[in-house]
Amino acid sequence: MSFVVEMLRIRKEFPGIVANDDITLQVKQGEIHALLGENGAGKSTLMSILFGLYQPDGGEIRIRGKQVEISNPNVANDLGIGMVHQHFKLVHNFTITENIILGIEPKRGLVVDKKAASAKIRELSEKYGLNVDPDAKIEDVSVGMQQRVEILKMLYRNADVLIFDEPTSVLTPQEIQELMKIMRNLIAEGKSIILITHKLKEIKAIADRCTVIRRGRLIGTVDVAETSEARMAEMMVGREVNFQVVKAPAKPGKVVLAVENLSVLNNRKVLGLKDFSLEVRAGEIVGVAGVDGNGQVELVEAITGMRRAESGKIMLNGKDITEASVRSRIKAGIAHIPEDRHKHGLILDYSMEDNIALKVYDEPPYSSRGLLNRNEIRRYAQTVIEEFDVRSGQGAISVARSLSGGNQQKAIVGRELAQNPELLIAVQPTRGLDVGAIEYIHRRLVEQRDKGKAVLLVSLELDEILSVSDRIAVINNGELVGIVQADETDENEIGLMMAGVKRGDIR
Numbered sequence: 001m002s003f004v005v006e007m008l009r010i011r012k013e014f015p016g017i018v019a020n021d022d023i024t025l026q027v028k029q030g031e032i033h034a035l036l037g038e039n040g041a042g043k044s045t046l047m048s049i050l051f052g053l054y055q056p057d058g059g060e061i062r063i064r065g066k067q068v069e070i071s072n073p074n075v076a077n078d079l080g081i082g083m084v085h086q087h088f089k090l091v092h093n094f095t096i097t098e099n100i101i102l103g104i105e106p107k108r109g110l111v112v113d114k115k116a117a118s119a120k121i122r123e124l125s126e127k128y129g130l131n132v133d134p135d136a137k138i139e140d141v142s143v144g145m146q147q148r149v150e151i152l153k154m155l156y157r158n159a160d161v162l163i164f165d166e167p168t169s170v171l172t173p174q175e176i177q178e179l180m181k182i183m184r185n186l187i188a189e190g191k192s193i194i195l196i197t198h199k200l201k202e203i204k205a206i207a208d209r210c211t212v213i214r215r216g217r218l219i220g221t222v223d224v225a226e227t228s229e230a231r232m233a234e235m236m237v238g239r240e241v242n243f244q245v246v247k248a249p250a251k252p253g254k255v256v257l258a259v260e261n262l263s264v265l266n267n268r269k270v271l272g273l274k275d276f277s278l279e280v281r282a283g284e285i286v287g288v289a290g291v292d293g294n295g296q297v298e299l300v301e302a303i304t305g306m307r308r309a310e311s312g313k314i315m316l317n318g319k320d321i322t323e324a325s326v327r328s329r330i331k332a333g334i335a336h337i338p339e340d341r342h343k344h345g346l347i348l349d350y351s352m353e354d355n356i357a358l359k360v361y362d363e364p365p366y367s368s369r370g371l372l373n374r375n376e377i378r379r380y381a382q383t384v385i386e387e388f389d390v391r392s393g394q395g396a397i398s399v400a401r402s403l404s405g406g407n408q409q410k411a412i413v414g415r416e417l418a419q420n421p422e423l424l425i426a427v428q429p430t431r432g433l434d435v436g437a438i439e440y441i442h443r444r445l446v447e448q449r450d451k452g453k454a455v456l457l458v459s460l461e462l463d464e465i466l467s468v469s470d471r472i473a474v475i476n477n478g479e480l481v482g483i484v485q486a487d488e489t490d491e492n493e494i495g496l497m498m499a500g501v502k503r504g505d506i507r
Protein backbone atom coordinates (compact mmCIF):
# COMPACT_ATOMS: atom_id res chain seq x y z
CA MET A 1 0.00 0.00 0.00
CA SER A 2 1.48 3.37 -0.90
CA PHE A 3 0.44 6.29 1.24
CA VAL A 4 1.41 9.71 -0.02
CA VAL A 5 0.55 11.38 3.30
CA GLU A 6 0.62 9.83 6.75
CA MET A 7 -0.23 11.91 9.79
CA LEU A 8 0.27 9.65 12.79
CA ARG A 9 -1.12 10.34 16.29
CA ILE A 10 -1.12 14.11 15.73
CA ARG A 11 -1.75 16.24 18.78
CA LYS A 12 -2.35 19.98 18.94
CA GLU A 13 -3.50 22.05 21.87
CA PHE A 14 -4.72 25.64 22.00
CA PRO A 15 -5.47 27.54 25.22
CA GLY A 16 -8.40 25.73 26.78
CA ILE A 17 -8.86 23.09 24.07
CA VAL A 18 -7.24 20.03 22.52
CA ALA A 19 -7.94 20.66 18.83
CA ASN A 20 -6.29 17.43 17.65
CA ASP A 21 -6.10 14.54 20.07
CA ASP A 22 -3.91 11.78 18.59
CA ILE A 23 -5.46 11.89 15.12
CA THR A 24 -4.20 9.53 12.44
CA LEU A 25 -4.91 10.25 8.77
CA GLN A 26 -3.47 8.20 5.92
CA VAL A 27 -4.00 9.30 2.32
CA LYS A 28 -3.40 6.94 -0.58
CA GLN A 29 -1.67 8.07 -3.73
CA GLY A 30 -4.28 9.15 -6.30
CA GLU A 31 -7.37 9.18 -4.08
CA ILE A 32 -9.82 11.83 -3.00
CA HIS A 33 -9.87 11.56 0.76
CA ALA A 34 -12.65 13.40 2.55
CA LEU A 35 -12.15 14.79 6.05
CA LEU A 36 -15.45 15.06 7.88
CA GLY A 37 -16.25 16.40 11.34
CA GLU A 38 -18.54 18.83 13.14
CA ASN A 39 -17.77 22.52 13.47
CA GLY A 40 -14.69 22.88 15.61
CA ALA A 41 -13.78 19.20 15.34
CA GLY A 42 -10.22 20.13 14.37
CA LYS A 43 -10.17 19.67 10.58
CA SER A 44 -8.65 23.01 9.60
CA THR A 45 -6.13 22.67 12.42
CA LEU A 46 -5.01 19.25 11.19
CA MET A 47 -4.61 20.55 7.65
CA SER A 48 -2.78 23.66 8.84
CA ILE A 49 -0.29 21.32 10.50
CA LEU A 50 0.18 19.42 7.25
CA PHE A 51 0.72 22.71 5.43
CA GLY A 52 3.28 23.91 8.01
CA LEU A 53 1.21 26.74 9.49
CA TYR A 54 1.08 25.14 12.93
CA GLN A 55 3.57 22.84 14.65
CA PRO A 56 2.06 19.74 16.25
CA ASP A 57 2.60 19.10 19.96
CA GLY A 58 2.95 15.39 19.27
CA GLY A 59 2.88 12.72 16.59
CA GLU A 60 4.71 12.33 13.32
CA ILE A 61 4.22 13.10 9.63
CA ARG A 62 5.45 10.99 6.73
CA ILE A 63 5.32 12.10 3.12
CA ARG A 64 5.77 9.31 0.58
CA GLY A 65 7.06 7.11 3.39
CA LYS A 66 9.69 9.52 4.64
CA GLN A 67 9.42 11.18 8.02
CA VAL A 68 9.43 14.96 7.72
CA GLU A 69 9.24 18.12 9.77
CA ILE A 70 7.06 20.74 8.12
CA SER A 71 8.26 23.85 9.90
CA ASN A 72 6.60 26.35 7.53
CA PRO A 73 4.54 26.51 4.31
CA ASN A 74 7.67 26.77 2.15
CA VAL A 75 8.72 23.35 3.40
CA ALA A 76 5.21 22.09 2.56
CA ASN A 77 5.56 23.53 -0.95
CA ASP A 78 8.90 21.80 -1.41
CA LEU A 79 7.27 18.54 -0.36
CA GLY A 80 4.58 19.05 -3.02
CA ILE A 81 1.78 19.98 -0.61
CA GLY A 82 -0.62 22.81 -1.48
CA MET A 83 -3.67 24.20 0.30
CA VAL A 84 -6.77 26.20 -0.59
CA HIS A 85 -7.88 27.82 2.64
CA GLN A 86 -11.39 28.14 4.05
CA HIS A 87 -11.04 31.90 3.53
CA PHE A 88 -9.03 32.80 0.48
CA LYS A 89 -5.81 34.71 0.86
CA LEU A 90 -5.60 36.79 -2.33
CA VAL A 91 -4.50 40.41 -2.86
CA HIS A 92 -7.52 42.12 -4.39
CA ASN A 93 -5.86 44.86 -6.42
CA PHE A 94 -3.28 42.49 -7.91
CA THR A 95 -3.81 40.58 -11.14
CA ILE A 96 -4.27 36.83 -11.14
CA THR A 97 -0.70 36.33 -12.37
CA GLU A 98 0.70 38.65 -9.69
CA ASN A 99 -1.15 36.72 -7.02
CA ILE A 100 -0.01 33.35 -8.26
CA ILE A 101 3.70 34.24 -8.47
CA LEU A 102 3.70 36.17 -5.19
CA GLY A 103 6.78 35.10 -3.25
CA ILE A 104 8.32 33.06 -6.07
CA GLU A 105 8.54 35.68 -8.83
CA PRO A 106 10.43 34.35 -11.86
CA LYS A 107 13.27 36.72 -12.75
CA ARG A 108 14.95 37.62 -16.00
CA GLY A 109 18.03 39.44 -14.86
CA LEU A 110 16.68 41.82 -12.26
CA VAL A 111 13.13 42.21 -13.57
CA VAL A 112 10.20 40.00 -12.84
CA ASP A 113 9.29 37.95 -15.89
CA LYS A 114 5.51 38.27 -15.77
CA LYS A 115 5.12 37.23 -19.38
CA ALA A 116 6.69 33.83 -18.80
CA ALA A 117 4.59 33.42 -15.66
CA SER A 118 1.35 34.28 -17.35
CA ALA A 119 2.14 31.89 -20.23
CA LYS A 120 2.72 29.07 -17.77
CA ILE A 121 -0.51 29.95 -15.94
CA ARG A 122 -2.46 29.93 -19.19
CA GLU A 123 -1.05 26.50 -20.03
CA LEU A 124 -1.93 25.05 -16.61
CA SER A 125 -5.38 26.61 -16.78
CA GLU A 126 -6.04 24.86 -20.08
CA LYS A 127 -4.62 21.53 -18.99
CA TYR A 128 -6.95 21.31 -15.99
CA GLY A 129 -9.95 23.11 -17.46
CA LEU A 130 -9.77 26.09 -15.08
CA ASN A 131 -10.76 28.81 -17.54
CA VAL A 132 -8.73 31.56 -15.86
CA ASP A 133 -7.62 34.84 -17.46
CA PRO A 134 -4.12 35.53 -16.01
CA ASP A 135 -4.40 39.28 -16.58
CA ALA A 136 -7.71 39.90 -14.79
CA LYS A 137 -7.67 41.62 -11.41
CA ILE A 138 -8.91 39.64 -8.40
CA GLU A 139 -11.41 42.35 -7.42
CA ASP A 140 -13.16 41.92 -10.78
CA VAL A 141 -13.63 38.14 -10.74
CA SER A 142 -16.23 35.90 -9.09
CA VAL A 143 -15.66 33.89 -5.94
CA GLY A 144 -15.57 30.71 -8.01
CA MET A 145 -12.83 32.19 -10.17
CA GLN A 146 -10.86 33.27 -7.10
CA GLN A 147 -10.94 29.71 -5.93
CA ARG A 148 -9.59 28.50 -9.26
CA VAL A 149 -6.79 31.03 -8.82
CA GLU A 150 -5.97 29.38 -5.51
CA ILE A 151 -5.94 26.03 -7.27
CA LEU A 152 -3.58 27.41 -9.93
CA LYS A 153 -1.35 28.76 -7.19
CA MET A 154 -0.86 25.20 -5.96
CA LEU A 155 -0.34 23.79 -9.44
CA TYR A 156 2.13 26.55 -10.32
CA ARG A 157 4.20 25.38 -7.38
CA ASN A 158 4.01 21.80 -8.66
CA ALA A 159 1.97 20.55 -5.72
CA ASP A 160 0.71 17.00 -6.03
CA VAL A 161 -1.05 16.71 -2.68
CA LEU A 162 -3.88 19.24 -2.76
CA ILE A 163 -5.77 20.24 0.36
CA PHE A 164 -9.20 21.87 -0.08
CA ASP A 165 -10.71 23.34 3.08
CA GLU A 166 -14.48 23.64 2.50
CA PRO A 167 -14.12 24.68 -1.13
CA THR A 168 -17.81 24.40 -1.95
CA SER A 169 -19.33 26.43 0.90
CA VAL A 170 -18.77 29.66 -1.05
CA LEU A 171 -19.78 28.31 -4.46
CA THR A 172 -23.02 28.25 -6.41
CA PRO A 173 -24.42 24.85 -7.39
CA GLN A 174 -23.12 25.34 -10.95
CA GLU A 175 -19.65 26.23 -9.69
CA ILE A 176 -19.69 23.15 -7.46
CA GLN A 177 -20.28 20.94 -10.50
CA GLU A 178 -17.35 22.62 -12.25
CA LEU A 179 -15.10 22.15 -9.23
CA MET A 180 -15.93 18.44 -9.11
CA LYS A 181 -14.94 18.16 -12.74
CA ILE A 182 -11.66 19.94 -12.03
CA MET A 183 -10.96 17.60 -9.11
CA ARG A 184 -11.48 14.60 -11.37
CA ASN A 185 -9.03 16.12 -13.87
CA LEU A 186 -6.50 16.58 -11.09
CA ILE A 187 -6.80 12.97 -9.99
CA ALA A 188 -6.49 11.79 -13.59
CA GLU A 189 -3.15 13.63 -13.74
CA GLY A 190 -1.89 11.72 -10.71
CA LYS A 191 -2.60 14.24 -7.92
CA SER A 192 -4.00 13.27 -4.52
CA ILE A 193 -6.67 15.35 -2.80
CA ILE A 194 -7.74 15.90 0.79
CA LEU A 195 -11.22 17.44 0.80
CA ILE A 196 -12.91 19.02 3.79
CA THR A 197 -16.65 19.44 3.34
CA HIS A 198 -19.82 19.30 5.42
CA LYS A 199 -21.89 18.18 2.47
CA LEU A 200 -22.35 14.43 2.58
CA LYS A 201 -23.75 14.43 -0.95
CA GLU A 202 -20.45 15.79 -2.22
CA ILE A 203 -18.48 13.17 -0.34
CA LYS A 204 -20.70 10.50 -1.84
CA ALA A 205 -20.30 11.97 -5.32
CA ILE A 206 -16.56 12.34 -5.41
CA ALA A 207 -14.55 10.89 -2.51
CA ASP A 208 -12.98 7.42 -2.31
CA ARG A 209 -12.48 7.27 1.44
CA CYS A 210 -13.55 9.42 4.35
CA THR A 211 -11.94 10.02 7.72
CA VAL A 212 -14.31 11.19 10.43
CA ILE A 213 -13.24 13.17 13.50
CA ARG A 214 -15.30 14.38 16.42
CA ARG A 215 -14.19 16.86 19.09
CA GLY A 216 -10.53 16.46 18.15
CA ARG A 217 -10.59 12.66 18.14
CA LEU A 218 -10.44 10.15 15.31
CA ILE A 219 -13.66 8.17 14.92
CA GLY A 220 -12.62 6.13 11.91
CA THR A 221 -11.87 5.92 8.20
CA VAL A 222 -14.47 4.39 5.88
CA ASP A 223 -14.87 3.41 2.26
CA VAL A 224 -17.34 5.94 0.86
CA ALA A 225 -19.05 3.60 -1.60
CA GLU A 226 -19.93 1.21 1.23
CA THR A 227 -21.11 3.82 3.75
CA SER A 228 -24.46 5.63 3.73
CA GLU A 229 -24.82 9.37 4.27
CA ALA A 230 -26.81 8.70 7.42
CA ARG A 231 -24.03 6.51 8.79
CA MET A 232 -21.37 9.14 8.12
CA ALA A 233 -23.53 11.81 9.76
CA GLU A 234 -23.98 9.62 12.79
CA MET A 235 -20.24 8.92 13.08
CA MET A 236 -19.64 12.62 12.94
CA VAL A 237 -22.11 13.95 15.50
CA GLY A 238 -22.48 10.84 17.64
CA ARG A 239 -26.25 10.56 17.22
CA GLU A 240 -28.81 10.16 14.47
CA VAL A 241 -29.43 13.30 12.44
CA ASN A 242 -32.84 14.27 11.14
CA PHE A 243 -32.43 15.66 7.62
CA GLN A 244 -36.11 16.53 7.34
CA VAL A 245 -37.35 19.81 8.76
CA VAL A 246 -40.35 19.07 10.95
CA LYS A 247 -42.94 21.84 10.98
CA ALA A 248 -46.68 22.42 11.22
CA PRO A 249 -48.47 24.47 8.56
CA ALA A 250 -47.83 28.21 8.90
CA LYS A 251 -50.42 30.51 10.45
CA PRO A 252 -49.61 33.79 8.75
CA GLY A 253 -50.82 36.94 10.50
CA LYS A 254 -50.41 40.63 9.76
CA VAL A 255 -47.96 41.91 7.16
CA VAL A 256 -44.62 42.68 8.83
CA LEU A 257 -42.49 43.50 5.81
CA ALA A 258 -43.91 44.99 2.65
CA VAL A 259 -41.58 45.70 -0.22
CA GLU A 260 -43.42 47.77 -2.83
CA ASN A 261 -42.16 48.28 -6.39
CA LEU A 262 -38.61 48.51 -5.14
CA SER A 263 -35.77 49.32 -7.55
CA VAL A 264 -32.16 49.32 -6.40
CA LEU A 265 -28.84 49.93 -8.15
CA ASN A 266 -26.14 47.27 -8.08
CA ASN A 267 -22.38 47.88 -7.77
CA ARG A 268 -22.13 48.52 -11.50
CA LYS A 269 -24.65 51.36 -11.12
CA VAL A 270 -27.42 49.69 -13.11
CA LEU A 271 -30.68 48.38 -11.67
CA GLY A 272 -29.93 45.11 -9.88
CA LEU A 273 -33.46 44.95 -8.47
CA LYS A 274 -36.36 46.07 -10.62
CA ASP A 275 -39.86 46.99 -9.52
CA PHE A 276 -39.80 44.22 -6.93
CA SER A 277 -42.73 43.61 -4.59
CA LEU A 278 -42.98 41.08 -1.76
CA GLU A 279 -44.78 40.68 1.55
CA VAL A 280 -43.64 38.71 4.57
CA ARG A 281 -46.25 38.13 7.25
CA ALA A 282 -45.94 37.40 10.92
CA GLY A 283 -45.73 33.64 11.42
CA GLU A 284 -44.35 32.71 8.04
CA ILE A 285 -41.02 31.97 6.42
CA VAL A 286 -40.65 33.34 2.92
CA GLY A 287 -37.74 31.93 0.96
CA VAL A 288 -36.04 33.78 -1.87
CA ALA A 289 -34.72 31.37 -4.48
CA GLY A 290 -32.46 32.40 -7.31
CA VAL A 291 -29.12 31.88 -8.98
CA ASP A 292 -26.41 33.90 -7.22
CA GLY A 293 -26.21 37.52 -8.36
CA ASN A 294 -29.79 37.95 -9.53
CA GLY A 295 -30.74 40.75 -7.16
CA GLN A 296 -30.69 39.01 -3.79
CA VAL A 297 -27.88 41.22 -2.45
CA GLU A 298 -29.62 44.41 -3.62
CA LEU A 299 -32.91 43.31 -2.05
CA VAL A 300 -31.37 42.43 1.32
CA GLU A 301 -29.14 45.50 1.48
CA ALA A 302 -32.06 47.78 0.67
CA ILE A 303 -34.21 46.26 3.42
CA THR A 304 -31.41 46.43 6.00
CA GLY A 305 -30.50 49.99 4.99
CA MET A 306 -27.04 49.31 3.63
CA ARG A 307 -28.04 50.37 0.11
CA ARG A 308 -30.35 53.15 -1.11
CA ALA A 309 -33.62 52.54 -2.89
CA GLU A 310 -33.87 54.26 -6.27
CA SER A 311 -37.64 54.06 -6.19
CA GLY A 312 -40.36 52.14 -4.41
CA LYS A 313 -41.08 51.68 -0.73
CA ILE A 314 -40.11 49.46 2.19
CA MET A 315 -42.65 49.20 5.00
CA LEU A 316 -42.07 47.59 8.39
CA ASN A 317 -45.21 46.99 10.43
CA GLY A 318 -47.01 49.63 8.41
CA LYS A 319 -44.27 52.24 8.86
CA ASP A 320 -42.28 53.57 5.93
CA ILE A 321 -38.60 52.82 6.59
CA THR A 322 -37.32 53.42 3.07
CA GLU A 323 -35.11 56.29 4.22
CA ALA A 324 -34.40 55.11 7.78
CA SER A 325 -30.85 54.56 9.08
CA VAL A 326 -29.40 51.09 9.62
CA ARG A 327 -29.35 51.58 13.37
CA SER A 328 -32.98 52.67 13.54
CA ARG A 329 -34.04 49.66 11.49
CA ILE A 330 -32.23 47.39 13.95
CA LYS A 331 -34.01 49.14 16.80
CA ALA A 332 -37.31 48.73 14.96
CA GLY A 333 -36.80 44.96 15.02
CA ILE A 334 -34.92 43.91 11.92
CA ALA A 335 -32.18 41.33 12.45
CA HIS A 336 -29.82 40.24 9.72
CA ILE A 337 -27.63 37.19 9.30
CA PRO A 338 -25.31 38.47 6.58
CA GLU A 339 -23.92 36.53 3.67
CA ASP A 340 -20.28 37.33 4.31
CA ARG A 341 -19.47 36.62 7.92
CA HIS A 342 -16.04 38.26 7.73
CA LYS A 343 -17.08 41.46 6.01
CA HIS A 344 -20.34 42.22 7.80
CA GLY A 345 -20.80 39.58 10.47
CA LEU A 346 -17.98 39.76 12.98
CA ILE A 347 -15.18 42.03 14.06
CA LEU A 348 -12.47 39.41 13.97
CA ASP A 349 -10.12 41.02 16.47
CA TYR A 350 -12.85 41.56 19.06
CA SER A 351 -13.68 39.00 21.70
CA MET A 352 -16.76 36.84 21.27
CA GLU A 353 -18.59 38.73 24.02
CA ASP A 354 -18.05 42.07 22.30
CA ASN A 355 -19.18 40.62 19.00
CA ILE A 356 -22.30 39.12 20.52
CA ALA A 357 -23.14 42.36 22.32
CA LEU A 358 -22.63 44.51 19.19
CA LYS A 359 -26.31 45.24 18.74
CA VAL A 360 -27.32 45.72 22.37
CA TYR A 361 -24.32 47.23 24.15
CA ASP A 362 -25.81 50.75 24.12
CA GLU A 363 -28.98 49.69 25.93
CA PRO A 364 -29.63 48.93 29.58
CA PRO A 365 -28.67 46.74 31.36
CA TYR A 366 -25.55 46.47 29.16
CA SER A 367 -24.70 50.10 29.64
CA SER A 368 -25.96 52.95 31.73
CA ARG A 369 -25.08 56.63 31.63
CA GLY A 370 -22.57 55.94 28.87
CA LEU A 371 -20.67 53.28 30.79
CA LEU A 372 -20.50 49.64 29.72
CA ASN A 373 -21.55 47.05 32.23
CA ARG A 374 -19.02 44.33 31.51
CA ASN A 375 -20.60 41.74 33.79
CA GLU A 376 -23.98 42.00 32.10
CA ILE A 377 -22.39 41.86 28.65
CA ARG A 378 -20.50 38.72 29.59
CA ARG A 379 -23.58 37.11 31.05
CA TYR A 380 -25.56 37.86 27.92
CA ALA A 381 -22.80 36.52 25.66
CA GLN A 382 -22.51 33.37 27.71
CA THR A 383 -26.20 32.56 27.35
CA VAL A 384 -25.97 32.96 23.56
CA ILE A 385 -22.80 30.87 23.43
CA GLU A 386 -24.40 28.11 25.45
CA GLU A 387 -27.71 28.13 23.66
CA PHE A 388 -26.18 28.00 20.20
CA ASP A 389 -23.39 25.64 21.16
CA VAL A 390 -20.65 28.01 20.01
CA ARG A 391 -17.47 26.08 20.73
CA SER A 392 -14.10 27.69 21.33
CA GLY A 393 -11.12 27.39 23.64
CA GLN A 394 -11.92 30.27 26.00
CA GLY A 395 -15.63 30.93 25.64
CA ALA A 396 -16.76 34.56 25.87
CA ILE A 397 -13.23 35.95 25.92
CA SER A 398 -11.99 34.01 22.86
CA VAL A 399 -11.00 36.29 20.01
CA ALA A 400 -13.44 35.82 17.10
CA ARG A 401 -10.59 35.07 14.71
CA SER A 402 -9.57 31.97 16.67
CA LEU A 403 -12.97 30.29 16.28
CA SER A 404 -13.53 27.66 13.63
CA GLY A 405 -15.49 28.86 10.60
CA GLY A 406 -18.70 27.12 11.57
CA ASN A 407 -18.58 28.36 15.13
CA GLN A 408 -18.19 31.94 13.92
CA GLN A 409 -21.36 31.40 11.90
CA LYS A 410 -23.22 29.92 14.87
CA ALA A 411 -22.26 32.97 16.94
CA ILE A 412 -23.74 35.35 14.36
CA VAL A 413 -26.96 33.36 14.10
CA GLY A 414 -27.17 33.29 17.89
CA ARG A 415 -26.60 37.02 18.22
CA GLU A 416 -29.31 37.86 15.67
CA LEU A 417 -31.90 35.43 17.03
CA ALA A 418 -31.23 36.49 20.62
CA GLN A 419 -32.71 39.90 19.79
CA ASN A 420 -36.03 38.19 19.18
CA PRO A 421 -36.55 40.32 16.07
CA GLU A 422 -39.86 41.16 14.40
CA LEU A 423 -38.25 40.41 11.05
CA LEU A 424 -35.28 38.11 10.62
CA ILE A 425 -33.44 38.29 7.33
CA ALA A 426 -31.33 35.17 7.07
CA VAL A 427 -28.91 35.03 4.16
CA GLN A 428 -27.24 31.64 3.72
CA PRO A 429 -27.66 31.01 7.45
CA THR A 430 -26.21 27.52 7.39
CA ARG A 431 -23.24 28.12 5.13
CA GLY A 432 -20.27 26.18 6.48
CA LEU A 433 -22.27 24.45 9.21
CA ASP A 434 -22.18 20.73 9.97
CA VAL A 435 -25.35 18.66 9.56
CA GLY A 436 -26.12 18.71 13.27
CA ALA A 437 -25.82 22.49 13.44
CA ILE A 438 -27.91 22.90 10.28
CA GLU A 439 -30.67 20.84 11.86
CA TYR A 440 -30.52 23.09 14.92
CA ILE A 441 -30.57 26.39 12.99
CA HIS A 442 -33.48 25.22 10.85
CA ARG A 443 -35.38 24.31 13.97
CA ARG A 444 -34.72 27.77 15.40
CA LEU A 445 -35.98 29.47 12.24
CA VAL A 446 -39.22 27.50 12.43
CA GLU A 447 -39.47 28.30 16.15
CA GLN A 448 -39.09 31.99 15.37
CA ARG A 449 -41.93 31.66 12.89
CA ASP A 450 -44.10 29.82 15.37
CA LYS A 451 -43.59 32.65 17.86
CA GLY A 452 -45.34 34.84 15.30
CA LYS A 453 -42.26 36.47 13.83
CA ALA A 454 -41.54 37.07 10.15
CA VAL A 455 -38.59 35.35 8.50
CA LEU A 456 -37.08 36.12 5.10
CA LEU A 457 -34.70 33.34 4.07
CA VAL A 458 -32.30 33.95 1.19
CA SER A 459 -30.34 30.90 0.16
CA LEU A 460 -28.62 29.39 -2.85
CA GLU A 461 -29.36 25.90 -1.54
CA LEU A 462 -32.59 24.73 -3.08
CA ASP A 463 -32.92 21.93 -0.54
CA GLU A 464 -32.85 24.49 2.25
CA ILE A 465 -35.33 26.82 0.55
CA LEU A 466 -37.75 23.98 -0.13
CA SER A 467 -37.62 22.38 3.30
CA VAL A 468 -37.66 25.50 5.48
CA SER A 469 -39.88 28.02 3.65
CA ASP A 470 -43.67 28.28 3.67
CA ARG A 471 -43.78 30.39 0.53
CA ILE A 472 -41.05 30.78 -2.07
CA ALA A 473 -40.37 33.91 -4.10
CA VAL A 474 -38.25 33.25 -7.15
CA ILE A 475 -35.96 35.99 -8.40
CA ASN A 476 -34.30 36.24 -11.81
CA ASN A 477 -32.38 39.12 -13.27
CA GLY A 478 -33.59 41.42 -10.49
CA GLU A 479 -37.25 40.69 -11.13
CA LEU A 480 -39.81 38.64 -9.28
CA VAL A 481 -40.64 35.61 -11.44
CA GLY A 482 -43.39 34.38 -9.15
CA ILE A 483 -44.38 33.27 -5.68
CA VAL A 484 -45.37 29.68 -4.92
CA GLN A 485 -46.42 27.66 -1.88
CA ALA A 486 -43.51 25.47 -0.79
CA ASP A 487 -45.69 22.37 -0.40
CA GLU A 488 -47.13 22.77 -3.89
CA THR A 489 -43.86 22.90 -5.78
CA ASP A 490 -40.63 20.98 -6.28
CA GLU A 491 -37.01 21.37 -7.29
CA ASN A 492 -37.80 21.14 -11.00
CA GLU A 493 -40.36 23.89 -11.03
CA ILE A 494 -38.25 26.22 -8.88
CA GLY A 495 -35.25 25.45 -11.08
CA LEU A 496 -37.17 26.49 -14.20
CA MET A 497 -38.47 29.62 -12.51
CA MET A 498 -34.93 30.49 -11.45
CA ALA A 499 -34.07 30.46 -15.14
CA GLY A 500 -36.82 33.02 -15.68
CA VAL A 501 -39.68 30.76 -16.81
CA LYS A 502 -43.00 31.99 -15.37
CA ARG A 503 -45.29 29.51 -13.68
CA GLY A 504 -48.13 29.86 -16.18
CA ASP A 505 -45.70 28.84 -18.91
CA ILE A 506 -44.80 25.63 -17.06
CA ARG A 507 -48.22 24.18 -16.37
Ligand SMILES: Nc1ncnc2c1ncn2[C@@H]1O[C@H](COP(=O)(O)OP(=O)(O)OP(=O)(O)O)[C@@H](O)[C@H]1O
Binds near residue numbers: 393
Ligand atom coordinates in the same frame (compact mmCIF):
# COMPACT_ATOMS: atom_id res chain seq x y z
N1 LIG B 1 -5.31 29.87 16.41
C1 LIG B 1 -6.14 29.38 17.32
N2 LIG B 1 -6.15 29.80 18.60
C2 LIG B 1 -7.00 29.29 19.52
N3 LIG B 1 -7.89 28.33 19.27
C3 LIG B 1 -7.95 27.85 18.02
C4 LIG B 1 -7.09 28.35 16.98
N4 LIG B 1 -7.38 27.67 15.83
C5 LIG B 1 -8.36 26.82 16.14
N5 LIG B 1 -8.70 26.91 17.45
C6 LIG B 1 -9.72 26.10 18.13
O1 LIG B 1 -9.49 24.74 17.81
C7 LIG B 1 -10.72 24.06 17.59
C8 LIG B 1 -10.70 23.40 16.22
O2 LIG B 1 -10.80 24.40 15.22
P1 LIG B 1 -10.74 24.08 13.66
O3 LIG B 1 -10.69 25.40 12.98
O4 LIG B 1 -9.66 23.13 13.39
O5 LIG B 1 -12.17 23.37 13.43
P2 LIG B 1 -12.85 22.81 12.10
O6 LIG B 1 -13.02 21.34 12.26
O7 LIG B 1 -12.09 23.29 10.92
O8 LIG B 1 -14.32 23.46 12.16
P3 LIG B 1 -15.27 24.17 11.04
O9 LIG B 1 -16.03 23.10 10.38
O10 LIG B 1 -16.19 25.01 11.85
O11 LIG B 1 -14.39 24.97 10.13
C9 LIG B 1 -11.82 25.10 17.74
O12 LIG B 1 -12.39 24.95 19.01
C10 LIG B 1 -11.10 26.43 17.64
O13 LIG B 1 -11.74 27.40 18.42
Ligand SMILES: [Mg+2]
Binds near residue numbers: 045086165
Ligand atom coordinates in the same frame (compact mmCIF):
# COMPACT_ATOMS: atom_id res chain seq x y z
MG1 LIG C 1 -12.49 24.67 9.42
